[in-house]
Amino acid sequence: xxxxxxxxxxxxxxxxxxxxxxxxxxxxxxxxxxxxxxxxxxxxxxxxxxxxxxxxxxxxxxxxxxxxxxxxxxxxxxxxxxxxxxxxxxxxxxxxxxxxxxxxxxxxxxxxxxxxxxxxxxxxxxxxxxxxxxxxxxxxxxxxxxxxxxxxxxxxxxxxxxxxxxxxxxxxxxxxxxxxxxxxxxxxxxxxxxxxxxxxxxxxxxxxxxxxxxxxxxxxxxxxxxxxxxxxxxxxxxxxxxxxxxxxxxxxxxxxxxxxxxxxxxxxxxxxxxxxxxxxxxxxxxxxxxxxxxxxxxxxxxxxxxxxxxxxxxxxxxxxxxxxxxxxxxxxxxxxxxxxxxxxxxxxxxxxxxxxxxxxxxxxxxxxxxxxxxxxxxxxxxxxxxxxxxxxxxxxxxxxxxxxxxxxxxxxxxxxxxxxxxxxxxxxxxxxxxxxxxxxxxxxxxxxxxxxxxxxxxxxxxxxxxxxxxxxxxxxxxxxxxxxx
Ligand SMILES: [Mn+2]
Numbered sequence: 001x002x003x004x005x006x007x008x009x010x011x012x013x014x015x016x017x018x019x020x021x022x023x024x025x026x027x028x029x030x031x032x033x034x035x036x037x038x039x040x041x042x043x044x045x046x047x048x049x050x051x052x053x054x055x056x057x058x059x060x061x062x063x064x065x066x067x068x069x070x071x072x073x074x075x076x077x078x079x080x081x082x083x084x085x086x087x088x089x090x091x092x093x094x095x096x097x098x099x100x101x102x103x104x105x106x107x108x109x110x111x112x113x114x115x116x117x118x119x120x121x122x123x124x125x126x127x128x129x130x131x132x133x134x135x136x137x138x139x140x141x142x143x144x145x146x147x148x149x150x151x152x153x154x155x156x157x158x159x160x161x162x163x164x165x166x167x168x169x170x171x172x173x174x175x176x177x178x179x180x181x182x183x184x185x186x187x188x189x190x191x192x193x194x195x196x197x198x199x200x201x202x203x204x205x206x207x208x209x210x211x212x213x214x215x216x217x218x219x220x221x222x223x224x225x226x227x228x229x230x231x232x233x234x235x236x237x238x239x240x241x242x243x244x245x246x247x248x249x250x251x252x253x254x255x256x257x258x259x260x261x262x263x264x265x266x267x268x269x270x271x272x273x274x275x276x277x278x279x280x281x282x283x284x285x286x287x288x289x290x291x292x293x294x295x296x297x298x299x300x301x302x303x304x305x306x307x308x309x310x311x312x313x314x315x316x317x318x319x320x321x322x323x324x325x326x327x328x329x330x331x332x333x334x335x336x337x338x339x340x341x342x343x344x345x346x347x348x349x350x351x352x353x354x355x356x357x358x359x360x361x362x363x364x365x366x367x368x369x370x371x372x373x374x375x376x377x378x379x380x381x382x383x384x385x386x387x388x389x390x391x392x393x394x395x396x397x398x399x400x401x402x403x404x405x406x407x408x409x410x411x412x413x414x415x416x417x418x419x420x421x422x423x424x425x426x427x428x429x430x431x432x433x434x435x436x437x438x439x440x441x442x443x444x445x446x447x448x449x450x451x452x453x454x455x456x457x458x459x460x461x462x463x464x465x466x467x468x469x470x471x472x473x474x475x476x477x478x479x480x481x482x483x484x485x
Pocket of ligand 1: 161162224246265266267297
């Protein structure tokens with residue numbers, strides 16, 4: 001490890017002090033003659049020279065710390081160092097008066113920025129030495145080798161961990177100066193995953209498996225999986241430039257840079273660590289996605305969770321959006337469900353503590369169960385039945401709570417003769433072919449609703465009047481019924 005310190009203000013001195021005595025070489029170039037002399041007294045290789053002039057630089061360096069007192073001076077030195085040592089990790093001190101533009105310019109050339117607030121030599125060195133530094137350097141080198149746009153590929157039908165890891169790696173690639181895009185094959189179908197992508201405005205493009213992606217992308221990075229063509233729809237002869245994953249590989253992997261650590265619970269943990277080590281503070285989108293990725297993959301820190309997962313989550317927490325996370329986990333009601341609930345409330349008929357409601361034509365059968373559930377919350381109601389029809393069949397869903405009846409039995413008694421009914425004491429359902437209710441084909445929607453209501457509600461209330469008592473142990477009465485779980 002050859003380390004070079006350019007400029008030596010107070011932060012630079014702190015860094016030098018930390019580096020002294022560590023294995024490897026250390027060389028300091030500073031314009032401050034007093035400091036150079038003092039360092040030499042401590043047996044540090046230091047010269048008094050212009051830290052902005054490459055003529056003074058040694059031939060090689062693995063790590064360059066630019067830490068003069070002035071922002072513009074450091075910007076110049078970082079620029080020159082990058083030109084001279086394209087593969088080195090460059091850490092630059094921003095100075096106390098850096099503007100946004102200065103920081104942007106510094107980020108263009110440096111791998112990590114030390115901001116004056118909260119910068120300690122320890123943290124700088126943690127990133128810039130040892131195995132981690134090597135990993136960072138190799139990743140940056142792999143990303144910089146891409147000539148064109150890099151596709152960051154999640155596995156097929158990506159889950160939150162894969163989605164988050166992909167957007168985070170896109171961020172790191174752009175930081176390394178490489179154009180990148182997050183992509184996937186298949187669908188983002190799970191409601192919560194769609195909510196995540198929508199609420200966070202995540203840009204992730206679905207690729208067509210029939211088009212060779214090499215027509216568009218110069219290189220490929222894989223996250224949360226490790227082999228092209230296995231769990232993604234890439235051609236198998238692609239050699240990725242970067243692979244970051246936490247699943248144990250089944251076969252050896254060929255890639256420019258591989259980080260495969262199966263002792264962590266999520267790929268998001270690894271990406272959070274990279275962002276941190278590169279000194280990239282994640283924006284709220286990336287932080288929220290990564291935190292959610294870790295939570296989902298570790299089943300809220302209960303499964304295959306490691307210390308690294310906790311560490312990453314703790315760091316992400318500050319930048320994650322708690323409101324979005326909450327909304328992702330409780331996806332909004334879809335309009336069809338809301339509509340059925342509205343009609344169920346509007347059309348309710350009540351007899352004593354029992355309530356039945358016909359919602360007419362439906363598109364979503366699940367909505368009946370949800371409405372039956374919600375109506376049970378009404379004061380004084382202990383039994384509900386919500387029903388509607390679709391494609392020539394009447395569907396009914398019932399709920400009971402503390403009603404002293406067995407609802408499954410009740411529905412069987414009421415409706416089994418004209419259809420099929422069953423379920424549990426507290427949760428049951430029925431299906432009745434419309435044809436059996438008479439000549440309904442000719443009627444209007446309104447009259448159809450009337451007929452259905454008369455028959456279903458009529459039989460339901462009638463049966464309830466001399467309803468079978470609830471069983472002592474409901475488990476004895478459980479009858480499998482396909483519509484109720
Ligand atoms: Mn994962």
